[in-house]
Amino acid sequence: xxxxxxxxxxxxxxxxxxxxxxxxxxxxxxxxxxxxxxxxxxxxxxxxxxxxxxxxxxxxxxxxxxxxxxxxxxxxxxxxxxxxxxxxxxxxxxxxxxxxxxxxxxxxxxxxxxxxxxxxxxxxxxxxxxxxxxxxxxxxxxxxxxxxxxxxxxxxxxxxxxxxxxxxxxxxxxxxxxxxxxxxxxxxxxxxxxxxxxxxxxxxxxxxxxxxxxxxxxxxxxxxxxxxxxxxxxxxxxxxxxxxxxxxxxxxxxxxxxxxxxxxxxxxxxxxxxxxxxxxxxxxxxxxxxxxxxxxxxxxxxxxxxxx
Amino acid sequence: xxxxxxxxxxxxxxxxxxxxxxxxxxxxxxxxxxxxxxxxxxxxxxxxxxxxxxxxxxxxxxxxxxxxxxxxxxxxxxxxxxxxxxxxxxxxxxxxxxxxxxxxxxxxxxxxxxxxxxxxxxxxxxxxxxxxxxxxxxxxxxxxxxxxxxxxxxxxxxxxxxxxxxxxxxxxxxxxxxxxxxxxxxxxxxxxxxxxxxxxxxxxxxxxxxxxxxxxxxxxxxxxxxxxxxxxxxxxxxxxxxxxxxxxxxxxxxxxxxxxxxxxxxxxxxxxxxxxxxxxxxxxxxxxxxxxxxxxxxx
Ligand SMILES: [Zn+2]
Numbered sequence: 001x002x003x004x005x006x007x008x009x010x011x012x013x014x015x016x017x018x019x020x021x022x023x024x025x026x027x028x029x030x031x032x033x034x035x036x037x038x039x040x041x042x043x044x045x046x047x048x049x050x051x052x053x054x055x056x057x058x059x060x061x062x063x064x065x066x067x068x069x070x071x072x073x074x075x076x077x078x079x080x081x082x083x084x085x086x087x088x089x090x091x092x093x094x095x096x097x098x099x100x101x102x103x104x105x106x107x108x109x110x111x112x113x114x115x116x117x118x119x120x121x122x123x124x125x126x127x128x129x130x131x132x133x134x135x136x137x138x139x140x141x142x143x144x145x146x147x148x149x150x151x152x153x154x155x156x157x158x159x160x161x162x163x164x165x166x167x168x169x170x171x172x173x174x175x176x177x178x179x180x181x182x183x184x185x186x187x188x189x190x191x192x193x194x195x196x197x198x199x200x201x202x203x204x205x206x207x208x209x210x211x212x213x214x215x216x217x218x219x220x221x222x223x224x225x226x227x228x229x230x231x232x233x234x235x236x237x238x239x240x241x242x243x244x245x246x247x248x249x250x251x252x253x254x255x256x257x258x259x260x261x262x263x264x265x266x267x268x269x270x271x272x273x274x275x276x277x278x279x280x281x282x283x284x285x286x287x288x289x290x291x292x293x294x295x296x297x298x299x300x301x302x303x304x305x306x307x308x
Numbered sequence: 309x310x311x312x313x314x315x316x317x318x319x320x321x322x323x324x325x326x327x328x329x330x331x332x333x334x335x336x337x338x339x340x341x342x343x344x345x346x347x348x349x350x351x352x353x354x355x356x357x358x359x360x361x362x363x364x365x366x367x368x369x370x371x372x373x374x375x376x377x378x379x380x381x382x383x384x385x386x387x388x389x390x391x392x393x394x395x396x397x398x399x400x401x402x403x404x405x406x407x408x409x410x411x412x413x414x415x416x417x418x419x420x421x422x423x424x425x426x427x428x429x430x431x432x433x434x435x436x437x438x439x440x441x442x443x444x445x446x447x448x449x450x451x452x453x454x455x456x457x458x459x460x461x462x463x464x465x466x467x468x469x470x471x472x473x474x475x476x477x478x479x480x481x482x483x484x485x486x487x488x489x490x491x492x493x494x495x496x497x498x499x500x501x502x503x504x505x506x507x508x509x510x511x512x513x514x515x516x517x518x519x520x521x522x523x524x525x526x527x528x529x530x531x532x533x534x535x536x537x538x539x540x541x542x543x544x545x546x547x548x549x550x551x552x553x554x555x556x557x558x559x560x561x562x563x564x565x566x567x568x569x570x571x572x573x574x575x576x577x578x579x580x581x582x583x584x585x586x587x588x589x590x591x592x593x594x595x596x597x598x599x600x601x602x603x604x605x606x607x
Contacts (some may be wrong), residue, residue, distance in 0.1 A: 174356035
């Protein structure tokens, strides 16, 4: 009897969770090119109000399978993204591709851990997720609160990219490329050759001030090379879908200004605290969230450039 | 009930670890500490989030690090400066300044920096050379959480003086971890020395300002190797000594709260020495040594 009761309880729990999943609101997405859907994240910090939905996330539908690109900033957002996919196709989700390991891009991973779904990322990503995961989980429980963090865990990629690989979604080939340290040390891009659409992750920021968590010199180098990628449009990690490669201009200017301001401070023998207060101040009016990230970018850039 | 048990457990374990840290009794001890901390960190995760402000670890830290010696108000003895908010959790600047007036017969022997809410609160202990008159030390630390940061000066009269500041944790995707894994490895053991001009003070005064940089990844050890599923042992600079000729200027015993690529900027008074020398050791027993010609102009 006890056994039957627990089975029943399990069934109820299972039904309830399936139900809640089926009823998960769909994340609003738009079809930016045939078979390519994107949700534009809010230009904001991750909070309990927005459930961490601040990064752009999307999916690509091929003839036989679907690839999800980034999972959102909470399992709630991930489930809503899943609902948006299920509403548009019944093809299986074969790949979840991470553009890098930041919370607004990977916290939704647990929504996609179904059978046969392979998680894909930069060769450095498992290490980055291991090193940062426990800290992120703690910090964002504090920042977003327990409801938004429900079910969030780090799901590291098992298929790693070191250089370039191709994934076939059925008459649709995606080219994944890993990059040297730039925005972070595990940045990866996805190019859909068919529509010439580039998912750049946080290697490209528009509107939202660029956030530096890897290498400023590396990023400036990557921007030049990234500009040669044969795409017509870019889905940036933050900001609107834009023309390529013109979308790179703003952040090239910002990062160039930051690097040269910091370089002058280092040469003058100023301490790192002065960089936080003054570097790239001329860029302030051109970006949203400038005051939230610029001092940090300057601190990070200083600790790199002082080794030149 | 859910929360009471893990809290007590955390206190017990960190207390044991902290006791070991000031003595820097060697690598094995650190490994033990970090391993037990890991158990706590992981075990505690299931418990409801505790507000960091609710529990004040300082009394326990005074007991464990300072053996419960009396703490005197340090307002007239030492100052600590940190930004109100940690912009980058991995690189939070901190400046320590001695405030003893000229003519005071006492001198500052050591300054201990404690970041209360970090996994290893004891960040560094600085020993000030008896004849170097170091009055200012700046470095960079990792800050994991909203936290009090204490600076405790031990004077030549044997008494302890404490002052503190408060730092808000960083937001966003900033983490107290490596930003560039490939670069961190390639820089291991590089050392740089730089002298700065002291505004308004001529070379004749002997006042100097200098900086030492050491390339080191400073792994906290709180991370698992994905292939072996074993925790990577902590790996950081735990000892640094700086001399002008054979006279000690400054020494540091460091922990995992010191930022990657340890960077110390400090003032001192020249004894006319021609060489400046640095020696650093890490938890794997590497010894890094280098010396430089001192620029006589004081620049
Ligand atoms: Zn990012």
